[in-house]
Amino acid sequence: MMFVGFLGCYGAIQESQCLLGTFFTCLVILFACEVAAGIWGFVNKDQIAKDVKQFYDQAFQQALMADSETNNGKAVVKTFHETLDCCGPDNAIGAITPLWRDDLCPKKDIILKNFIESSNCHKKIDELFSGKLYLIGIAAIVVAVIMIFEMILSMVLCCGIRNSSVY
Secondary structure: OHHHHHHHHHHHHHOOHHHHHHHHHHHHHHHHHHHHHHHHHHHOHHHHHHHHHHHHHHHHHHHHHOOOOOOHHHHHHHHHHHHHOOOOOOOHHHHHHHHHOOOOOOOOOOOHHHHHHHOOHHHHHHHHHHHOHHHHHHHHHHHHHHHHHHHHHHHHHHHHHHHOOOO
């Protein structure tokens, strides 16, 4: 992205049709890749959610086995717990874990029954991919509109350079 931005900026400064054309071509390729990735992600959202849950389970097991604070698994698990406001996977070990590994879960003053029932991370990951999918779609549409404007403006600038008189 930095290289593509450099092409556009330097091409505009130098008034180079070649650099602006290359910038436009790179933007078209990036736009096509983003659209393809968005379609693929929407079609395979269940598989992606399954992969995220599997990644979480692996990190959770690694965090349970580790004793040091510098463990990557523990950092990943804490990030999941704080972001999704959950604790533990969908199994019995995940339900018991808050009782003996309170350093992995966010501190809350709630009843234990509600804690075990409503806050497993597998359920929260499923909610994220099913209930919050529209937010991801809105962000993708905003990025697509910005890229379309970039492509239009780069072509307008390129054509303006071609039609301008040489001084």
